[in-house]
Amino acid sequence: MAEVTIKNLELSYDKKHDVLSDLSMKVKNGELVSILGPSGCGKTTTLRIIAGLLKPDHGNILVDNHDIGRTPVYKRDFGMVFQSYALFPHLTVFSNVAFGLKMRHLSRHEIQNKVKQVLEITNLTNLAKRFPSELSGGQQQRVSLARAIVVNPRVLLMDEPLSNLDAKLRVEMREDIRSIQQKLHITTIFVTHDQQECFAISDHVAVMNHGKFEQIGTPQDIYYHPQTLFVAHFVGYENFFKVEKQIENNEYQVNHQVIHTDFDHSYEPKYLTIRPNEIDLHQHKNNQMNEFNGKVVNFSFLGGSYRYMIQTDLGLLQVDQNDKDKFDVNDSVYVSLNSQLVIPLLK
């Protein structure tokens, strides 16, 4: 249980192509922080550096304010859960879990007790004598978690632990992981590409793209107040308007049109954005603020709602609308953007 600080981590491939650039982050004692990003963004690489499996070109990893850059992997006192589970196939569930305790030269009695306790927490007591090949994916995943937490690690690292499980089990497991993590108060860094999964269990989320942290914040921060194009897109924003200039405090020019907004005007946004389901779509002019005329280009059924592509003076908009008023291709419509729901993006 500890506090982890990552300072200016950098890693390049062949000393030329940046894999990671200038990563900094703080994980407080007992927190679960997720690194969220698409595949290839460098999130697993970052985790491997924290674990000590990779060396960064620059930067520091501090645990409770001690730099652990020179501490070898096996002395870091961490736990890690791998995507492939990486269980030891020649050892039983019990021995897999006991492995780290044996390495720490605990007495037989202590090992027995601790393993028993952890197997109980992870609901594996009945499987203690089985070999990994005799377990289902979900069970293997739990053994992997048990093996990582039994040593009471200072930090628990999890690399896409749920991505090999089916959808239903994934939801169950993530709740189990969260409750165990909170019960034992383990500082945890969790790597995933699944937004929902990460929002459901994290205290903080670091969204990563091309080897950089785009934004770090609470799940609510990220979801409601994305700060960059990438993050906004990742959490479901679809309509992006490049700001041409600020006309007045709360008015911005976009594609020669004016959009009124409500946010703090000191932001200096590069883009404005709004979710498809937050745009109001209607047949007749209502003389509302931010109202624009447009034409339906096409639509698709999303289940419960329709997504319309609408050509307007602002550009092509994506608008989600439930089926109370159904529009057809080439219908003339009006869209209005609620000024409270238009948010600024800094880059």
Add this chain to the structure above:
Amino acid sequence: MHSHKVLNVIGTVAILFLVFPLIFIIITSFGTGSTIEFPIKGFTFNWYLHILDQPDMISGLETSLLVSFIASAFGLLIGIPAVYAMFRGGIHHTAWFQMLFLSPTFLPEVVIGFSLYQGLIITLHWPMMISLIVGYFLLGFPFVIRLVGAGLNMMDPHMEEAAWISGCSRLKGFFKIVLPNIKSSIAAAFIFSFINSFNSIPVTLFLSGPGFNMLPTSILNYMQENYDPTISAISVILMLITTLIMMLINHFMGLNRLLK
């Protein structure tokens, strides 16, 4: 269904083709005639007893077993760390090293035998025993690289990393996690390199000589003077030894898991 039948027929023919000469030899070893003949006219165990009267063959068998064993053991001792370094050591030019280590398989054994004879025995005056161990080592080494390499490649590399994170040093992790998981590859590598060295006539011919008898050469020598069923009998004994080794290793190390 049709292709299934064809496959069965081809498989049966292939197996018969492989097994028939062996059955033939087994039968002739029990013949009463003074030369190898088929079919046999009477049944006797005498040729097996006759082996015991051939001190050359007995001592040849002993040295052949010993030298093949030492050479194969050396192959594992050097090959396993080499493979580990190639695949897990983060070194460059792995393909180049692999090619180098496998190169003895590309050379005719006669060439290996002759060059070792010229280099070790004529030029360096090494004893024949040592030269033979070197030669057999070269014959077996490629099997170690291939089979242990395949075993290591099949192993999830995260397994070892999980051990390190659990508090296990790299060296300890190699013995506790890597070795147990490639043991069937190691067993297979040992068998193949052992049998390959044990059987090699070209290398043996060049590197053994008067006063230093190996089994293949003593069998050849015997054959030149007497063509009797003793040859068949010693062949059957060799088959039994090989089968026994296979069964033992399979029993203790699970070779069937690798061949599955």
